[in-house]
Amino acid sequence: MRLHVTDHPLVAHKLSVLRDESTPSPIFRLLVDELVTLLAYEATRDVRTEPKEIRTPVTTTTGVKLSDPSPIVIPILRAGLGMLDGMTRLLPTAEVGFLGLQRDEETFEAVTYANRLPDDLTDRQVFLLDPMLATGGTLVAAIDYVLERGAHDVTAVCLLAAPEGLQVVQDAIGDRVDVQVVVAAVDERLNDKKYIVPGLGDAGDRLYGVV
Numbered sequence: 001m002r003l004h005v006t007d008h009p010l011v012a013h014k015l016s017v018l019r020d021e022s023t024p025s026p027i028f029r030l031l032v033d034e035l036v037t038l039l040a041y042e043a044t045r046d047v048r049t050e051p052k053e054i055r056t057p058v059t060t061t062t063g064v065k066l067s068d069p070s071p072i073v074i075p076i077l078r079a080g081l082g083m084l085d086g087m088t089r090l091l092p093t094a095e096v097g098f099l100g101l102q103r104d105e106e107t108f109e110a111v112t113y114a115n116r117l118p119d120d121l122t123d124r125q126v127f128l129l130d131p132m133l134a135t136g137g138t139l140v141a142a143i144d145y146v147l148e149r150g151a152h153d154v155t156a157v158c159l160l161a162a163p164e165g166l167q168v169v170q171d172a173i174g175d176r177v178d179v180q181v182v183v184a185a186v187d188e189r190l191n192d193k194k195y196i197v198p199g200l201g202d203a204g205d206r207l208y209g210v211v
């Protein structure tokens with residue numbers, strides 16, 4: 001597993017406002033969208049391209065185009081949905097799949113309630129979106145879903161990660177496949193309810209309210 005922690009003052013500033021408990025949902029949603037766009041720039045550094053001949057008003061030259069098949073972006077519902085527009089703004093031709101996973105708040109196990117993915121992800125670059133990587137259980141389950149479908153190039157874009165969760169992902173994935181995690185910050189630890197500390201609370205609730 002490769003870990004990329006973004007080091008940028010705008011990311012640090014926006015993340016601090018996001019963490020603030022007094023930031024209301026409309027601003028929280030806007031900040032998540034902006035942060036994802038900044039992270040997407042890093043996360044797509046290895047997106048596959050191929051040469052393409054183009055004609056400018058002056059001459060012909062060789063440009064690049066994104067290779068086929070197009071990448072697939074998979075938000076992990078609910079909270080990952082708040083990251084979708086920010087990601088597809090940079091990758092407008094990407095396809096979108098959906099995974100619904102909810103962490104059981106007693107056992108902390110990820111439970112799947114929705115799965116709308118293509119059967120075959122061979123040769124597709126996969127971008128998983130989830131703001132929080134806490135125990136790592138949700139991300140490991142999501143990675144397993146895409147590996148089962150043949151993916152071998154997977155990038156997870158997260159806002160916050162706990163060191164414990166990163167270790168769980170590293171142990172589960174090892175070096176059997178190229179998995180990259182791009183994150184705005186790695187926080188201190190998990191608390192006894194497995195929330196990230198200092199964190200930002202429950203990302204889904206802060207985006208969409210308590211349901």
Ligand SMILES: O=P(O)(O)OC[C@H]1O[C@H](OP(=O)(O)OP(=O)(O)O)[C@H](O)[C@@H]1O
Nearest residue numbers: 078079102103133134135136137138204
């Ligand atoms: O690393 P883990 O310990 O598995 O926890 C992280 C997961 O918890 C949150 O989702 P949640 O289960 O609260 O669902 P929600 O997005 O519907 O709020 C978060 O968005 C991640 O998906």
Ligand SMILES: O=c1cc[nH]c(=O)[nH]1
Nearest residue numbers: 134195196201202203
């Ligand atoms: O801190 C955390 C941990 C899991 N899920 C969240 O939304 N926040």
Ligand SMILES: [Mg+2]
Nearest residue numbers: 202203204205
């Ligand atoms: Mg939640």
